Amino acid sequence: MPATENQSQFMLTLNITSYTNNSSKPWTEPTFTVAARVRVIVTFCFFFMAACSNLAVLYSVTKKRRKSHIRILILSLTIADLMITFIVMPLDAIWNTTVQWYAGDMACKVLNFLKLFAMYSSALVLVVISLDRHSAILNPFSFAGASHRNKIMLSIAWVTSVLLASPQLFIFRLHTVKNENFTQCVTYGSFKKHWQETVYNMFTFTTLYITPLTVMMICYARILWEISKQMKDDKKNSGEAALARSKSDHFSKARMKTLKMTIVIVASFIVCWTPYYLLGLWYWFQPGMIQKTPEYVNHTLFLFGLLHTCSDPIIYGLYTPSFREDMMMC
Template sequence: MSGNWSILRLTSLAPPISTVDPPPSNTSQYPSLTEWEAPSFTRAAQFRVGATFVLFLFAACSNLALLASVWRGRGRRLASHLRPLMLSLASADLMMTFVVMPLDAVWNVTVQWYGGDALCKLLCFLKLFAMHASAFILVVISLDRQHAILHPLDALNAHRRNRRMLLLAWSLSLLLASPQLFIFRTIRVEAVDFTQCASHGSFRQHWQETAYNMFHFTTLYVVPLLVMSCCYSRILLHIHLQHLRNKAGESHLRRSGTDMIPKARMKTLKMTVVIVLSFVVCWTPYYLLGIWYWFQPDMLRVTPEYVHHALFVFGNLNTCCDPVIYGFYTPSFRADLSACCRRTRSNIEASPRSVGRHSVRRDPHSEEHGPRPAANQAASD
C-alpha cells in the first residue's frame, strides 16, 4: 500500500469515524488527487479481510444467541430493568457485526467504491451510528450499576429510568452520526480512473477535518471512558467504605440486605466491569494510532501497514467479547446454548434414520418376499 493510498483510505488507520477521509484539496502538505497512485489489495489487507470474516461469523452467531436467550430463552428471568440493557447491548453489537465488518471487508477487497453516492452516505452514517450506540449503551449499563449499588432501595424506578437512558443513548447516536450524510460522497479521480467514497473537499482547512475527527473521538471514546470510570470508581469507593464499617462493627445486621451487596448484584457488577474493560482494551490502541495520524500524517511512512490492519481487527474483537463475558457470568445463557446444541445434534442424527424408516415403510413387498435386504435392515435400526 503506497503512502498516497494510505492518505486516501483512512479505513486502514483512523477509527471507524470517517471510513475514507482524505485531506482537503487546499492543504499544501498533501499531494493533489491527480497525483495519487492507484491502490492495490495488499497481503496485509488480505489478512485483515480474512480475520474480519472469522470475527463476523463468531460475533453474528454469539450475539444472535445472546439476543434469543434474553428475548425468549432462560434469559427472560433477568430482572426487568436488566433485560433492556442486555437486549440493547446485543443489538448494538449486531449492528457493528452486520454493518461495520462486512463494509470494511468488502471495501478492502474492491479497493475503490462501487456502491454509488446514496449508499456511500448511508453506510458511513450507519457505521458511525453503530459505534456510538455501542459506546453509549455501555455508559447506560455503568450508570445503572452505579445506581443499583449506591441506592439499592430505589429498584422500583430502575426499569423506567433505564428505558429513558436507552432512548437518550440511541437518539444521541443517531444525532451525532447524521453529519456523515452530508460530509461523505463519491469522488472520481479521472487521472487513474478511480472512484472512492470520501469526505474530500468537505473541509476548507485541514484543522477543520482534524477538529471533526477529534470531536467524534471525544464522544466515542473519551466521554464514555470518563463516565464509566467515574461510575465504577464511586462503586469501588462505596464498597470499600462499607467494608470498613462492617469491619469496625458498625453494621451489626449483616444479613439484613440493606447494607451488604447481594451475591447476584455483585456478580452482575463484575460482569459489567469486565465488559467495559474489554471495550477499553480492544479499542484504545486503535484510537491512539488514529490520533497520531490526525496530528502527524507522515507517520504512515514509518509504521508498517500490517500494524494498522491488526489494530482495527483487534478493535472489532470487542464485538465478540460481550456475549462471551455474558455467558461466563450467566448460567442461563450457557443452558440455552447447551439446549440448542442438543436439539441440533438430535435433529442431525434423527434425519437419516427417519429417511431410512420412511423408505422401508413404503415398500409394499417387504413382508411377501421374505427377509429384507441387509441395507434396509441396517437403515431401520
C-alpha cells in the same frame, strides 16, 4: 486514523491532497495488499463468531420469562453489537477487498452513517449500563424505578447516536481522481480548511471515546470506592448487624455478580479500542505518519477493536448460568 475511515480511503485523501498541490507528482493508486487480505480473512472470521454468539444472546435474553431491569440493557448492548457485526464488519471487509468504491453516492453516505451510528450506540449503551450499576450500588433504594429510568436513558443513547452520526450523511461523497479510473468514498472537499476536518475528527473522537470512557471510569471508580468503604464498615459491625444483613445476602450476591460482569464488559471495550483510537489521534495530527507506519499495525489494531464485539457474548455467558442452559437445550 479516524474511526470513520478505512486505510485505503485515508491514503486516498492524502494522495489526492498531495496530487492536487503538486501536479508533477505521480498518482499512486491504493492496492489490495497482503496485509489487507489478512485483515479481510480475520474480519470475516470475527463476523461469523460475533453473529453466532450475539444471536445466541439475543435468543436467550428475549425468551426469558422473568423480567429484569438489567435484561433490557443486555438486549440493547446485543443489538448494538449485532449492528457492528452486520454493518461495520462486512463493510470494512468488502471495502478493503474492492479498494475503491462501487456502490454509488447514496450508499457512500448511508453506509458511513450506519457505521458510525453502530459504533456510537455500542459506546453509549455501555455508558447507560455503567450509570445503572452506579445507581444500583450507591443508591440501592432506587431499585424500584430502575426499569423506567433505564428505558429513558437508553432512548436518549439511541437518539444521541443517530444525531452524532448524522454529519456522515453530508461530509461523505464520491470522488473520482482526475484522469484516473479510480473512485472512492471520502470526506475530501467537504471541509474548506484542514483545521475544520481536524475539529470534526476531534469532536468524533471525544464523543465516541473520551466522553464515554470518562463517564464509565468515574462510575466504576465511585462504585469501587463505595464497596471498599462498606467492607471496612462491615468489619466494625456487631454480629447482630451481620445477621440482619444476611437476609438480603442473596440479592447482594446477584447484584455483585452483575457488577462484575459489566466491569469486565467495559474493561474489554477499553482494552480493545484504546490502541486504535490512540493511533487515529496520532494520524490526525501527523497524517504523514501513516505512510511511515507499517500497514499491518493499523490492520491489527482495528481487528483488536472488533474483538470486543466477539467478547461481549462470551463474558455474558460466563456470568449467566441461564444462558449456558439455553445453549445446551438448543
